[in-house]
Amino acid sequence: MSKKTIVSFKLNGTATDVMVEPRELLIHTLREKLSITGPHIGCETSHCGTCTVDLDGISVKSCTVLTVQCEGAEMLTIEGFAKGGVLHPLQEAFTQEHGLQCGYCTPGMITRAYRLLQENPSPTEEEIRFWMAGNLCRCTGYQNIVKAIQYAAAKMRGESVTSSHPLMAEISA
Amino acid sequence: MIPRSFEYHAPTALPEVIALLGQYGDEAKLLAGGHSLLPMMKLRFAGPGHLIDLRKVAELKGISVVGSELHIGAMTTENELIFSKLVAEKLPLLVEVARQIADPQVRYKGTIGGDISHGDPGNDHPAVMMAMDATFVLVSATGERLVKATEFFHGMYDTALTPGEVMTQIRIPVPPAGTGSSYAKLKRKTGDYATAAAAVVVQVQNGVCSAARIALTNVGPTALFATDAAASLVGKPIDDAAIVQAAKLAMAICEPVADLRGDEAYKTAMAGQMVERALRSAVSHVK
Amino acid sequence: MDQNVENHGRLEKLEGIGCSRKRREDPRFIQGKGNYVDDIKLPGMLFAVMVRSPYAHAKIKSIDTSKAKAYPGVHAVLTADDLKPLKLHWMPTLAGDVQAVLADGYVSFQNQEVAFVVADDRYVAADAAELVEVDYEELPAVVDPFKALLPDAPVIRPDLDGKSVGAHGARKHHNHIFNWQIGDKDKTDRAFTDAEVTVKQDMHYPRVHPCPLETCGSLASYDAIRGDLTVWITSQAPHVVRTVVGLLSSIPESKIRIISPDIGGGFGNKVGVYPGYVCSIVASIVLGRPVKWIESRSENLTTTAFARDYWMTGELAADRNGKIKALRVNVTADHGAFDACADPTKWPAGMFHVCTGSYDIPNAHVSVDGVYTNKFPGGVAYRCSFRVTEAVYLVERMIDVLAQKLNIDKAEIRKRNFIKYEQFPYLTPLGLEFDSGNYLPALEKVLEAVDYTALRAEQAQKRADPNCPTLMGIGITTFTEIVGAGPSKSCDILGIGMFDSCEIRVHPDGSAIARMGTISQGQGHQTTYAQIIASESGIAASQIAVEEGDTSTAPYGLGTYGSRSTPVAGAAVARASRKIREKARKIAAHLLEVAPDDLEFDLDQFKVKGDPSKAKTMKEIAWAAYNNVPEGMEMGLEAVDYYDPPNFTFPFGAYLCVVDVNKKTGETKVRRFYALDDCGTRINPMIIEGQIHGGLTEGFAVAMGQELPYDEQGNVLGGTLMDYFLPTSVETPHWETDFTVTPSPHHPIGAKGVAESPHVGSIPCFSSAMVDAFAHLGTTHFNMPYNSYRVWQHAQSLGL
Ligand SMILES: Cc1cc2nc3c(=O)[nH]c(=O)nc-3n(C[C@H](O)[C@H](O)[C@H](O)COP(=O)(O)OP(=O)(O)OC[C@H]3O[C@@H](n4cnc5c(N)ncnc54)[C@H](O)[C@@H]3O)c2cc1C
Numbered sequence A: 001m002s003k004k005t006i007v008s009f010k011l012n013g014t015a016t017d018v019m020v021e022p023r024e025l026l027i028h029t030l031r032e033k034l035s036i037t038g039p040h041i042g043c044e045t046s047h048c049g050t051c052t053v054d055l056d057g058i059s060v061k062s063c064t065v066l067t068v069q070c071e072g073a074e075m076l077t078i079e080g081f082a083k084g085g086v087l088h089p090l091q092e093a094f095t096q097e098h099g100l101q102c103g104y105c106t107p108g109m110i111t112r113a114y115r116l117l118q119e120n121p122s123p124t125e126e127e128i129r130f131w132m133a134g135n136l137c138r139c140t141g142y143q144n145i146v147k148a149i150q151y152a153a154a155k156m157r158g159e160s161v162t163s164s165h166p167l168m169a170e171i172s173a
Numbered sequence B: 001m002i003p004r005s006f007e008y009h010a011p012t013a014l015p016e017v018i019a020l021l022g023q024y025g026d027e028a029k030l031l032a033g034g035h036s037l038l039p040m041m042k043l044r045f046a047g048p049g050h051l052i053d054l055r056k057v058a059e060l061k062g063i064s065v066v067g068s069e070l071h072i073g074a075m076t077t078e079n080e081l082i083f084s085k086l087v088a089e090k091l092p093l094l095v096e097v098a099r100q101i102a103d104p105q106v107r108y109k110g111t112i113g114g115d116i117s118h119g120d121p122g123n124d125h126p127a128v129m130m131a132m133d134a135t136f137v138l139v140s141a142t143g144e145r146l147v148k149a150t151e152f153f154h155g156m157y158d159t160a161l162t163p164g165e166v167m168t169q170i171r172i173p174v175p176p177a178g179t180g181s182s183y184a185k186l187k188r189k190t191g192d193y194a195t196a197a198a199a200v201v202v203q204v205q206n207g208v209c210s211a212a213r214i215a216l217t218n219v220g221p222t223a224l225f226a227t228d229a230a231a232s233l234v235g236k237p238i239d240d241a242a243i244v245q246a247a248k249l250a251m252a253i254c255e256p257v258a259d260l261r262g263d264e265a266y267k268t269a270m271a272g273q274m275v276e277r278a279l280r281s282a283v284s285h286v287k
Numbered sequence C: 001m002d003q004n005v006e007n008h009g010r011l012e013k014l015e016g017i018g019c020s021r022k023r024r025e026d027p028r029f030i031q032g033k034g035n036y037v038d039d040i041k042l043p044g045m046l047f048a049v050m051v052r053s054p055y056a057h058a059k060i061k062s063i064d065t066s067k068a069k070a071y072p073g074v075h076a077v078l079t080a081d082d083l084k085p086l087k088l089h090w091m092p093t094l095a096g097d098v099q100a101v102l103a104d105g106y107v108s109f110q111n112q113e114v115a116f117v118v119a120d121d122r123y124v125a126a127d128a129a130e131l132v133e134v135d136y137e138e139l140p141a142v143v144d145p146f147k148a149l150l151p152d153a154p155v156i157r158p159d160l161d162g163k164s165v166g167a168h169g170a171r172k173h174h175n176h177i178f179n180w181q182i183g184d185k186d187k188t189d190r191a192f193t194d195a196e197v198t199v200k201q202d203m204h205y206p207r208v209h210p211c212p213l214e215t216c217g218s219l220a221s222y223d224a225i226r227g228d229l230t231v232w233i234t235s236q237a238p239h240v241v242r243t244v245v246g247l248l249s250s251i252p253e254s255k256i257r258i259i260s261p262d263i264g265g266g267f268g269n270k271v272g273v274y275p276g277y278v279c280s281i282v283a284s285i286v287l288g289r290p291v292k293w294i295e296s297r298s299e300n301l302t303t304t305a306f307a308r309d310y311w312m313t314g315e316l317a318a319d320r321n322g323k324i325k326a327l328r329v330n331v332t333a334d335h336g337a338f339d340a341c342a343d344p345t346k347w348p349a350g351m352f353h354v355c356t357g358s359y360d361i362p363n364a365h366v367s368v369d370g371v372y373t374n375k376f377p378g379g380v381a382y383r384c385s386f387r388v389t390e391a392v393y394l395v396e397r398m399i400d401v402l403a404q405k406l407n408i409d410k411a412e413i414r415k416r417n418f419i420k421y422e423q424f425p426y427l428t429p430l431g432l433e434f435d436s437g438n439y440l441p442a443l444e445k446v447l448e449a450v451d452y453t454a455l456r457a458e459q460a461q462k463r464a465d466p467n468c469p470t471l472m473g474i475g476i477t478t479f480t481e482i483v484g485a486g487p488s489k490s491c492d493i494l495g496i497g498m499f500d501s502c503e504i505r506v507h508p509d510g511s512a513i514a515r516m517g518t519i520s521q522g523q524g525h526q527t528t529y530a531q532i533i534a535s536e537s538g539i540a541a542s543q544i545a546v547e548e549g550d551t552s553t554a555p556y557g558l559g560t561y562g563s564r565s566t567p568v569a570g571a572a573v574a575r576a577s578r579k580i581r582e583k584a585r586k587i588a589a590h591l592l593e594v595a596p597d598d599l600e601f602d603l604d605q606f607k608v609k610g611d612p613s614k615a616k617t618m619k620e621i622a623w624a625a626y627n628n629v630p631e632g633m634e635m636g637l638e639a640v641d642y643y644d645p646p647n648f649t650f651p652f653g654a655y656l657c658v659v660d661v662n663k664k665t666g667e668t669k670v671r672r673f674y675a676l677d678d679c680g681t682r683i684n685p686m687i688i689e690g691q692i693h694g695g696l697t698e699g700f701a702v703a704m705g706q707e708l709p710y711d712e713q714g715n716v717l718g719g720t721l722m723d724y725f726l727p728t729s730v731e732t733p734h735w736e737t738d739f740t741v742t743p744s745p746h747h748p749i750g751a752k753g754v755a756e757s758p759h760v761g762s763i764p765c766f767s768s769a770m771v772d773a774f775a776h777l778g779t780t781h782f783n784m785p786y787n788s789y790r791v792w793q794h795a796q797s798l799g800l
C-alpha cells in the first residue's frame, strides 16, 4: 500500500479535503468517502458514463480518473444542480419528458448534458445523440432523453416550454 | 478493477519529467489522459511503481502554426482538436478522426500524444499521422530528436520511444491547395475500436492525382502504411477503377487478428471497403 | 359551471387511470438521491469479492488461502470447506436443481465462484483475491449442447452421477436435464402427413444477457444479539429471496428482512439467488459485521443469469392458400452447468407453449430437451415472460418462412391465419386460453400508417437495380404475448403460488399508503399504482404513498418480472381499492342517513342518487372512518387483497420495420420502426410509451448485436461492454409508436401489462426485415445477431 496523501478540491462549491491512496479512483472517493452517491458505477471500464462528473469544465468518467489528479479542481456532481430547493432546468426536463426510468444512468446523463448545453446551447437532435453517446441507458431508448435535453435547452434560452406528454391527453370528462 | 499500488508524481515542467523518468527508469510510466493506461492498470495488465502525470506540464499544450506546419502539443485532447478553429481550417482530417474516437467523455481526457505513444494498432491517430506525414518530437535527457510517423511504430505496444523519452509535440505539414483527405472507420458502435479503418490524403491537379498517402488502422500489429495502394493512384484520375485497384493493393498488406469484430477475411475486406470509402470522400473534399 | 369543465378539473386533480401523470419516483433520481444497494453504508461494513475459476471445467486439487488471510485488512476467506458445516456449499435453484455456492471439488463453468474474500474495503479485497492460490486440473469442456449429448461427452455434473430422474422426469444421458412435451403429437404428425405444404427451419436464439446498468449485489447485516438478519439486495422478488434464505439458513422468515431498495434495472437478471448473495449473508453471520458484495460488470455478464440459448426447429403444415394446419417444434435448450432457469415449477420451458402465436392453428406439438454444458447457469426471462421471447420468435419466423415458400405476402398470410375477434376467449391447441385480441385492425392500422404498398414498390425497384448499393428489407410481426404469471393452479415458484398482493390504509386526513409485494426497477409503480387507487377509490393520486420492496412491511408477493406487476399486483390494487370504496360507501350512507344503495360513486365522492347536492367526499369519509362509523362496523379504512388471477393476460401488437443493408460491408440501418401495441386499458400513456421505447431498444440490441459466444475451451467471449452490444444514442433508431385498446375481460380494470411486448415483438421483426433484405436471393432465415460481420458473411455466402 502506498502512502496516503491529502487532496483538496472544490466539490459542488464547497472546499473539500480528502485523504486517499494514489491509486484511488475518483468514483470511489466520491461515493465511499464524500457521500456523493449520485454518480454510480455501471462498468468500471469507461464505457457506460453513469459515473460522469464535471471536472474543471469537462465531462469525465470518474471511474477512469485518479483522485490525486483532482488537486485544485472544481467539481460538479448531480448533487450540486438544484439550488435552494429549485431544480435545474435539466432536472425539471428529465421529469417532464420522462427521460428516466430506473434512474441509474440519470445523474451521469444530466451531468453530461449540462456540459453539452454549456458548449452548445441549441443542439439539434443529431448533435445531442452524438455528444451524449458516452452515456448508456438500458431503460429509455434515449428518445425521451433527447427530448428532455431539448426541453432544458429551450428553457435555459428563456423560451417557454411544455411537456410533450400532456396529463389529460387520453382522458375525456 | 482496482489498480495495484503506485507512487504518484505531478511535475510542472518538462525537465522535472525527464529527471523523474531518469530516477525511476523501468518502474515509471507517463500518465497523459489515462484512458489507455488506467484501464490496463485496473485490469492489472500493467502495474507501474511510479506514475508521472503530465497534466501540469505547460510545454506539452497548445496548437500553433509554425511556418508550413501545425505544431500540436502532445497533451492536446481529442475534444480540443475538435473544437479548434485552427485545426478545422488547416487539418480537417484531424477533426474528422478525433470525432470518430471513443465517446465524448473519453475525448475530453484522451490526448493525441497518448493515443500515438501507446502503440496500440487499434488506436486511430497512428494511421492518420502516417497519412499526413507527421513528425513527432521526442525529448529525453540527451536532447530532442524528430521521428517520422512512418518510422515510429515498431509493433504492438512497441514504438520508437525509448525509456526516459517524452513525446512533446506532433508536427504536421499543412497540406497545399488541391488536397483532399478523409478517415473512414468501420466500428460496431460508439466507443469501439475500428474493425478496420483507412486514412487517406490525396492531391489532385487538373483531375489527376499527383500524390497520395494511405494508411490502415487495426489490420496489423501496427497501423499499416499502404505505399503500393497510394502509388497506384498517382498519375491517373481517381475514378472507380483506380479506387477499387487501390483498395485491392491495400488489402494485400493486411494481416489482421481474428476477434469478435470479425475474422481475417472480413477485416481485410473491410480495410478495402474503408479505403474505397475514404478515397471517395477525400476526392469530394478536394479544395 | 359547465358540468364537463368541473368534472375535468376533478379528474385532473385525481390523476387516475389514463393520465400521463409525471412520475413520483423522479425527484430522488434527478437529484442523485436514489438509494441503490451500493449506495448503502453501514457502520463497520466490510467489502467482499469473489475469486473465480479461469477454467470452464476443472478439478480443484487444492485451495490455499493462507497468503490472502494474512494480508492486512482481510477478515475472512471462505471456500466450500467453510460452508460445508453449515450445509450451505450448495443451494437449491428455482428449477429444482442445485447449484454450488462455492465450488465443491470441481468447477463446471468459467468464472465459477471458488472463494469469497472479505476485507476492510474493495481495494484490500482486490489485492487479497490475487493471493488466493487454487490448484486446478483442467478437464475437457463442452459448450455445445448437441456435443454434450454424445455418448462419450465429459460428465458436467458428477454430483448427479447415476440419477436417471431429475426434477422434471427422466434423464436420458448424463448431461440431459429433462424432456418436456406438450400438445397432441399423433394428431399433429397426422396433419403433417396430410398437408399440402410443409416448411421446416432451424434457428438459434443466441445466449444473451439482460445487462441492467446496475450489476447485482447485496449487503447482509446479521445482528447476533437479536438474531435478526437484514439483507439489502438487488432483487426483483424480495419475498422469494426471504423464503430461500430461510430454507437455506434455518433462520425463521420472521427474523429475516429482505429489502430491495432502488433497483437500477432488472430485465430478468435480478430474479435469481446468486452465490455472492449467499456468501455475503454467511460472512456477515460468521463475522458479526455487515458485508457488502457488488459484482463487476464482467462478473455480471458472465456469471449471473443468461437468457435464451435455444436451438429451435420449427415446422408448419399448411394448405396451398397458406392456411396453417399444424405446428411442430423441437428445442434443444442449453441451460449451462446448473439448471437455474427462472420458470414456474411445473413448466421447465416456461410459457414456451404460447408459440402458436396470434394464429388459429388447430394442431401443435412441442418437445423441449434441457441440456447441461460448461457454461454459466441462468435461463432467465430477459424482459419477457418465461421463454415467451423464444416462442414468439419461433412462430413469427415460421409464418414468414411459409409465406416465402408459398409466395404469399407476409402481411396477407397473417391476415389469413389470425384468430378472429369473435373467437375469443380462444383455446389454443397447447392449452392456453387467450383472453382477448383484435389482431386484424391492428395490422391494418400499421400497414396504412407506413404505406406498405409504397414500401414494397420501392423495394421492388431497388431489387431490380443491380447498382443499388443497399438491400432493402421489410419486417412484420403480429405477436401475442403471455404475461401476468399467474394463476396459481398452473404457476408456482418453490411451491408458492404466483399471486400478488396489495394492502391499503387510508389515514384520517384522507391520504393513504399502499404496500405491495412487487418491486419497481424503473417501471414507475409508485406512480401507476396510485393512479389505479385514485380511480377506484376516489383518493387523489398525489395523496397516496406507495411502498414496495421491504419484506418487513410489504405483504407477501412474488415480485416483478414477466410483466406481472400490472396484470397481477395491479389487479390486487384495484380490488383492495374497491374494498375501501365499499366500506366508504357504507360510512357515507351512515353520514347521509340513506341506504348504501341510494348512493352513487362519483370520482371522489359518494352522492345521493337524484339529489347530487347531498354528497360526502372521500376526505370526509376517511375522517369519519376514525370517529363515526355505522354501528357494528370496525373503525378504520383499510383493505388487503391477495390476487390469484383466473388466467394470464395476452397483450399483442403489430410491428413493422424497414432496414437498409450495405451489400459490401454488412452495415445495417434501421430506417423505420413502427410499433403498435395493445396492452388493454392504458393506465399512464407516458409511462407506457417509455416502456415501449425501452423494450424496442433492448430488442434492437439483441437482434443486432448481443451475444455471449464461447470458444472450444469454454472461455466466454465478449463479457465486457466493449464487446457486449449496448447501443448508445447514436446507434439507437427513432421509434414510432401507436396503439389500440382491447381490454382484458378478466382483469378488474382490463389492463394487460406492456413492458415486455416491445422486446418480444421487435426481435422477430428485425429478423423478418433482415431476412427480407435477402429473400429475393433465396434466404429464408439466418441467425442473429445481425452485426455487420455476420451480415457480410451471409451476403458473401450468396455471392454478393
Ligand atoms: C472506452 C474507450 C474507447 C476508446 N476508443 C478509442 C478509439 O476508438 N480510438 C482510439 O484511438 N482510441 C480509443 N481509446 C483510447 C483513448 O483514445 C486513449 O485516450 C488513448 O489511446 C491514449 O491517450 P491518453 O492520453 O489517454 O494516454 P494514457 O492512457 O495516459 O497513456 C497511454 C500510453 O502512452 C504513454 N504516453 C502518454 N503520453 C505520452 C507522451 N507524451 N510521451 C510518451 N509517452 C506517453 C503512457 O505512458 C502510456 O503508456 C478508447 C479508450 C476508451 C477508454
Ligand code: FES
Binding pocket: A040, A041, A042, A043, A044, A045, A046, A047, A048, A049, A050, A051, A052, A061, A062, A063, A064
Ligand atoms: S462506471 Fe465509469 S464509465 Fe461505467
Ligand code: FES
Binding pocket: A099, A100, A101, A102, A103, A104, A105, A106, A136, A137, A138, A139, A140, C213, C264, C265, C522
Ligand atoms: S433509466 Fe435505467 S439506465 Fe437509464
